[in-house]
Amino acid sequence: MPGRPTGRRGDGSVLVIPAIDVVGGRSRVVFWPGAATGVGAPTDRPDRIAERFVAQGATVIHIVAVDGARSGVPANLDAVGQVASRVAIPLQLAGGLEAADHIRLAFAAGATRVVLSMSIVDEPDRLRECVAVAGDWLAIGLDARPDRIAAFPWRRPHPPSMDHLVDELATAGVSRLVLSHATAGDAEKLGPLTRARGFDLLVAGGVHDMAGLRDLRSAGVSGVILGEALLSGAVDYSAA
Numbered sequence: 592m593p594g595r596p597t598g599r600r601g602d603g604s605v606l607v608i609p610a611i612d613v614v615g616g617r618s619r620v621v622f623w624p625g626a627a628t629g630v631g632a633p634t635d636r637p638d639r640i641a642e643r644f645v646a647q648g649a650t651v652i653h654i655v656a657v658d659g660a661r662s663g664v665p666a667n668l669d670a671v672g673q674v675a676s677r678v679a680i681p682l683q684l685a686g687g688l689e690a691a692d693h694i695r696l697a698f699a700a701g702a703t704r705v706v707l708s709m710s711i712v713d714e715p716d717r718l719r720e721c722v723a724v725a726g727d728w729l730a731i732g733l734d735a736r737p738d739r740i741a742a743f744p745w746r747r748p749h750p751p752s753m754d755h756l757v758d759e760l761a762t763a764g765v766s767r768l769v770l771s772h773a774t775a776g777d778a779e780k781l782g783p784l785t786r787a788r789g790f791d792l793l794v795a796g797g798v799h800d801m802a803g804l805r806d807l808r809s810a811g812v813s814g815v816i817l818g819e820a821l822l823s824g825a826v827d828y829s830a831a
Contacts, residue, residue, distance in 0.1 A: 605808045607831045608683070609644040610653040610795065610818035611637045611674075613667040619657060620822040638673040640822070645678045647828050652682050653795070653816045654702070659687020668700040675701025685732060685769070691720040694729070706730045706769050712756055713746040715763065722764045730767035730793070731760055735777040754784055761788040769816065771796040775806035782810060800825055 612619040622640045623633035634640060641652045652674065659666035665687045675682055684697045685706035694705050705725055709732060711718050722729055733756060734740060741750045751759070760768070766789060770777065773794045785792045795816035798804050804826065807815050820826040 605812060606651065606814035607649075607804070607828065608651045608653050608793070608814050608816045609641075609649050609821050609828065610655060610816045611640055611822070612655045612657050612818055613637055613670050614657045616667060616670045618822065620819050622822045624824060624827075636673075637670045638677045641674045641678050641682075644821075644828060645680055649828070650680055651704075651814075652678065652680060653818075654682060654684050655818070656684065656686035660685070660708075662687060663689055665693050665696045668696060671697070671700040671702055683730070690717060691724045694721055694724045698725075704728045704730065706732050709733050709743065709756075712751075712759060718763050718765075726764075727766050729765060730769050730791075731765050732769045732771055732795075735770050735773035735781075735797075739772075753781060757781070757784055757788060757790070761790070765790075767791040767793065769793045769795050770812075773797045773807075775803075775810040778807055778810035778812050782812065798826070801830065804831055 617635040618637050618640055621633045621635045624631060637654065644652065654671060654674065656667040671682065671684060681703040682701060683704035683706060684702035688694060688697055688705050688707050689711065697705050705728065707721060707729065711721065740753065743750065768785060768790050770781065770792060774797055778794055782792065791813040793814040793816055794807055794812050798807060798815055798817055799820050804815060817826060817831065821828055
């Protein structure tokens with residue numbers, strides 16, 4: 592595997608990571624970068640989409656196994672393998688990865704990085720097992736919305752604060768966070784704490800246009816994961 596993954600580049604810019612949501616082995620959003628001019632052809636094949644982004648300079652691809660996220664078990668691994676067979680860059684897989692054996696299956700399929708859901712924070716033994724398997728290649732997804740954190744079925748008397756969650760994960764040996772549904776304000780608040788703890792902070796699901804991307808860049812995050820905004824053409828990858 593490559594060396595320890597980082598998001599921020601040496602020149603201080605932020606890594607833009609294309610994301611592909613996979614349902615039933617196909618991309619949930621059809622990719623047709625030349626739709627406005629009638630150039631090229633649409634595709635919902637994750638491997639073809641990944642190839643196109645790599646040709647444009649992508650250095651990481653984020654794959655969301657939507658079927659796995661719904662079922663809580665690994666899914667769409669064949670699609671991961673197809674992508675891995677066509678591109679020679681790290682693949683970060685999220686969705687349905689809830690245990691150390693799940694991570695092993697993801698790695699065997701061709702993923703090089705994994706993202707676990709927020710629920711694992713409440714299971715420290717299982718989290719330690721996952722860190723032992725994946726090490727620096729493991730990230731934890733946290734929902735930035737306070738109401739979602741408050742409503743989450745925690746196995747503790749009171750919902751934890753985001754700061755407390757970050758502290759717990761750092762103590763457990765986690766070194767990367769994926770903050771979903773985050774605004775630039777959320778990233779700015781969490782940024783100093785994550786940097787002090789040595790985290791790479793990636794943001795996903797909160798960017799819909801170039802203005803949103805610029806806001807997150809100014810917030811000091813390591814990387815921005817863009818899915819539908821890129822696939823639909825709302826954000827051009829080269830410009831991003």
